[in-house]
Amino acid sequence: MGPADHTEPPLSACELPAPTDASAPPGTSGSKVLRFRDGFQWEGVVPRAYKDPAAHWRGIARHVLVGEGGESAPFHVRYFEIEPRGHSTREVHEHEHVVIPIRGRGVARVGDRDVPIGFGDVVYIAPNDVHQFLNRSEEPFGFLCIVPASRDRPRPIG
Amino acid sequence: MGPADHTEPPLSACELPAPTDASAPPGTSGSKVLRFRDGFQWEGVVPRAYKDPAAHWRGIARHVLVGEGGESAPFHVRYFEIEPRGHSTREVHEHEHVVIPIRGRGVARVGDRDVPIGFGDVVYIAPNDVHQFLNRSEEPFGFLCIVPASRDRPRPIG
Numbered sequence: 001m002g003p004a005d006h007t008e009p010p011l012s013a014c015e016l017p018a019p020t021d022a023s024a025p026p027g028t029s030g031s032k033v034l035r036f037r038d039g040f041q042w043e044g045v046v047p048r049a050y051k052d053p054a055a056h057w058r059g060i061a062r063h064v065l066v067g068e069g070g071e072s073a074p075f076h077v078r079y080f081e082i083e084p085r086g087h088s089t090r091e092v093h094e095h096e097h098v099v100i101p102i103r104g105r106g107v108a109r110v111g112d113r114d115v116p117i118g119f120g121d122v123v124y125i126a127p128n129d130v131h132q133f134l135n136r137s138e139e140p141f142g143f144l145c146i147v148p149a150s151r152d153r154p155r156p157i158g
Numbered sequence: 159m160g161p162a163d164h165t166e167p168p169l170s171a172c173e174l175p176a177p178t179d180a181s182a183p184p185g186t187s188g189s190k191v192l193r194f195r196d197g198f199q200w201e202g203v204v205p206r207a208y209k210d211p212a213a214h215w216r217g218i219a220r221h222v223l224v225g226e227g228g229e230s231a232p233f234h235v236r237y238f239e240i241e242p243r244g245h246s247t248r249e250v251h252e253h254e255h256v257v258i259p260i261r262g263r264g265v266a267r268v269g270d271r272d273v274p275i276g277f278g279d280v281v282y283i284a285p286n287d288v289h290q291f292l293n294r295s296e297e298p299f300g301f302l303c304i305v306p307a308s309r310d311r312p313r314p315i316g
Contacts, residue, residue: 030284030287031268031269031281031282031283031284031287031289032281032282032284033266033273033275033279033280033281033282034279034280034282035279036276036277036278036279036280040278042278042280065256065280066256066280066282069282071254071282071284072254072284072285073233073254073255073256073282073304073306074232074233074306074307075231075232075233075256075304075306077256077258077280077304096229096230096231097231098223098224098231098233098235100235100302102260102278108191110189111189115191117191118194119194120194120198120200120260121191121192121193121194122191122192122194122200122223122224122235123189123190123191124189124190124191124192124224124227124229124231125189126188126189126190126229126230127230129188129189131189144258144302146231146233146235146304148231148232148233149232
């Protein structure tokens with residue numbers, strides 16, 4: 001049920017075959033598996049800083065799992081990890097997003113309300129709702145974040 | 159890191175406030191949290207059968223987490239759980255989808271290739287790739303599945 005159970009031998013990303021269905025149109029991108037690794041890393045995915053350095057966020061790494069590999073999906077899937085005492089920008093945008101924690105515990109601040117969240121909870125942030133994610137624990141807090149592929153730029157809220 | 163760590167007192171779904179940002183347009187749906195519960199259930203989400211009964215699938219429950227609650231996102235998020243020795247339909251469709259296991263272990267069959275998958279692996283199924291998910295273990299196999307909100311109907315492959 002957790003990463004400790006992951007005992008299969010390694011398999012590379014992108015090792016799935018090209019489509020075998022004769023009806024598959026040429027030029028489609030291939031299916032692939034990004035392998036989960038100990039320490040919440042994914043093979044072939046280089047974590048980056050959440051945003052350019054600024055005062056309004058702290059201690060966040062960003063892993064783009066789906067959306068920068070030639071996929072055609074109308075959504076992107078990212079994994080964000082917030083260090084102890086880190087937090088995301090308090091911000092607002094028109095696009096909606098969905099957050100599902102898979103590591104540790106954190107807080108979703110939506111409007112003026114703080115909601116503790118943990119493994120498996122599903123947070124839906126509606127368009128134009130001011131929100132922020134915080135880690136008040138002593139362990140990393142990590143979550144999947146799904147957003148539309150086409151989306152407006154977030155605006156920081158002071 | 160897992161469901162056993164989930165010790166916060168219960169909070170109801172949909173209890174988040176309406177948008178507090180003065181710029182929020184009226185009529186937007188509210189943000190919400192669907193609480194994860196022991197046994198891989200979500201508060202307010204009634205699991206249903208995967209599809210109408212048929213010979214080409216076996217032992218699957220479907221939980222719609224995002225997509226049937228008035229959300230405007232261009233993607234839907236579901237949780238599917240396959241019983242031991244169960245499997246999904248072998249099928250093909252034009253839309254892409256993303257599968258991320260969060261419970262147990264299973265197999266992604268893509269084309270003629272079987273790939274064992276477990277917690278945190280990210281499976282991207284490209285358009286028109288024939289695929290199927292199988293549980294050959296003795297424990298439930300559950301995964302998040304993200305699809306476009308607007309999508310074609312899958313075609314079973316014999």
